Amino acid sequence: xxxxxxxxxxxxxxxxxxxxxxxxxxxxxxxxxxxxxxxxxxxxxxxxxxxxxxxxxxxxxxxxxxxxxxxxxxxxxxxxxxxxxxxxxxxxxxxxxxxxxxxxxxxxxxxxxxxxxxxxxxxxxxxxxxxxxxxx
Numbered sequence: 001x002x003x004x005x006x007x008x009x010x011x012x013x014x015x016x017x018x019x020x021x022x023x024x025x026x027x028x029x030x031x032x033x034x035x036x037x038x039x040x041x042x043x044x045x046x047x048x049x050x051x052x053x054x055x056x057x058x059x060x061x062x063x064x065x066x067x068x069x070x071x072x073x074x075x076x077x078x079x080x081x082x083x084x085x086x087x088x089x090x091x092x093x094x095x096x097x098x099x100x101x102x103x104x105x106x107x108x109x110x111x112x113x114x115x116x117x118x119x120x121x122x123x124x125x126x127x128x129x130x131x132x133x134x135x136x
Contacts, residue, residue: 022077023073076123
């Protein structure tokens with residue numbers, strides 16, 4: 001296992017790969033379809049805020065969700081405004097998980113949002129690594 005131990009010196013490379021993969025997937029798979037959905041989809045998406053007691057401004061909240069997932073995904077990819085982007089994505093994943101669970105979906109259905117919440121929580125603590133625009 002000495003070979004695997006040598007990977008420790010490449011932790012910043014690992015963070016770069018994680019940022020590139022997660023950021024690109026968040027932007028392309030989650031963010032872009034929400035942007036392309038238009039105002040009706042945004043309002044429907046924003047209605048998930050009812051799960052945390054907010055019963056108005058659904059269009060605004062839907063726009064905030066696609067901003068978090070698209071712009072936030074781009075920022076994660078670049079390592080720019082990294083920690084605020086992680087927080088925005090975490091909040092979005094929290095609301096998504098609640099929406100699934102309160103809507104009667106199984107834990108398995110909500111698990112993707114829950115897993116992403118914890119991945120971005122970990123990244124919040126670790127930071128973007130040295131191969132990032134933020135570099136801290």
